[in-house]
Amino acid sequence: MRNIALQLMYVGTAYHGWQVQKTVTTVAETLEKALSTVVCHPVKCTGAGRTDAGVHAETYVANFHTTSSIPCERLPLAVNTRLPDDIVVVRAAEVPDSFNAIGSCLKKEYTYRIYNSRIRNAFFVDRAWFYPKPLDEKVMQAAASQFVGTHDFAAVQSVGTEVQSTVRTIHYFDITRAGDLITCRVCANGFLYNMVRALVGTCVYAAEGKLSPDDIPRLLESRNRTAAGPTVPPGGLYMTRLWYPEDTLGQVVPFR
Structure with missing residues (x-):
């Protein structure tokens, strides 16, 4: 199982914040759906913080675990083709299993x-x-x-x-x-x-x-x-x- 960190940016106007919610569209939900189609299994992302509805991110970090062997350099392009224009994955890096986007943030x-x-x-x-x-x-x-x-x-x-x-x-x-x-x-x-x-x-x-x-x-x-x-x-x-x-x-x- 690999632990992958993603750097992304998003315009938050259309979303009810980062955190997955039951009845409204969020950044995390949208990203997880796109990632799942790329790695061919359900994905759960941990984000660097819980941004509120309408808040943007010029830089944001999230991580997820996967059994996929897709190289990190190919992940951003593969995921971006499945994301709306207002969310962009900038880069991906394999990180130690202990890494957590919110817990490891200084x-x-x-x-x-x-x-x-x-x-x-x-x-x-x-x-x-x-x-x-x-x-x-x-x-x-x-x-x-x-x-x-x-x-x-x-x-x-x-x-x-x-x-x-x-x-x-x-x-x-x-x-x-x-x-x-x-x-x-x-x-x-x-x-x-x-x-x-x-x-x-x-x-x-x-x-x-x-x-x-x-x-x-x-x-x-x-x-x-x-x-x-x-x-x-x-x-x-x-x-x-x-x-x-x-x-x-x-x-x-x-x-x-």
């Missing part, structure tokens, strides 16, 4: 994009959050910097998946602007349910003057979700980088 980066202009842009529909009020990215960065480090992030977690601990470590949270596009990049050792979208919403609140960046340490200490900013829409969120041990996939990390 840290992740998500990117959130805001189209900040008085007039919306049709090409960013479901690809960036259209926000017509002026936003000061410097104030947003001042707020974002307060989240860096190891903290209890219960205040920016939506009700959802149960977790043993709400403590996470954010390695960086950088907010930049290029014209009308504001890019928010955040990297952590793990994320809580809707955490990135709530982090961005809180930075937007700061830019609107609804809270001060200096309020954020007290906000985190309160563990009160209602004290933080809103959960921003999913269409602007992308998984963009994943880090794994270098010896696991036989090449340098991160995936990007």
Whole structure:
């Protein structure tokens, strides 16, 4: 039995997230069906994270076990011919049996994009959050910097998946602007349910003057979700980088 890791990308607009669900179409279900026709047996994929409905991935990693002897270099093309255009397998690699796409992941980066202009842009529909009020990215960065480090992030977690601990470590949270596009990049050792979208919403609140960046340490200490900013829409969120041990996939990390 071989353990195969896949690097893929997808546009999440048409899907109800990664995770297989009973009544709606998901990325994992679509990928598993395509893989099954290629390797000629049922396939169960383990993904790097549970992206929500409408969220995208510029880089995503999944692994599955197979008895097929198809060479890894042939798998992407074979699978892609059976996938819709909005899901693409970029490459495949045989990995140790102990490799698990989520359990072996060291840290992740998500990117959130805001189209900040008085007039919306049709090409960013479901690809960036259209926000017509002026936003000061410097104030947003001042707020974002307060989240860096190891903290209890219960205040920016939506009700959802149960977790043993709400403590996470954010390695960086950088907010930049290029014209009308504001890019928010955040990297952590793990994320809580809707955490990135709530982090961005809180930075937007700061830019609107609804809270001060200096309020954020007290906000985190309160563990009160209602004290933080809103959960921003999913269409602007992308998984963009994943880090794994270098010896696991036989090449340098991160995936990007």
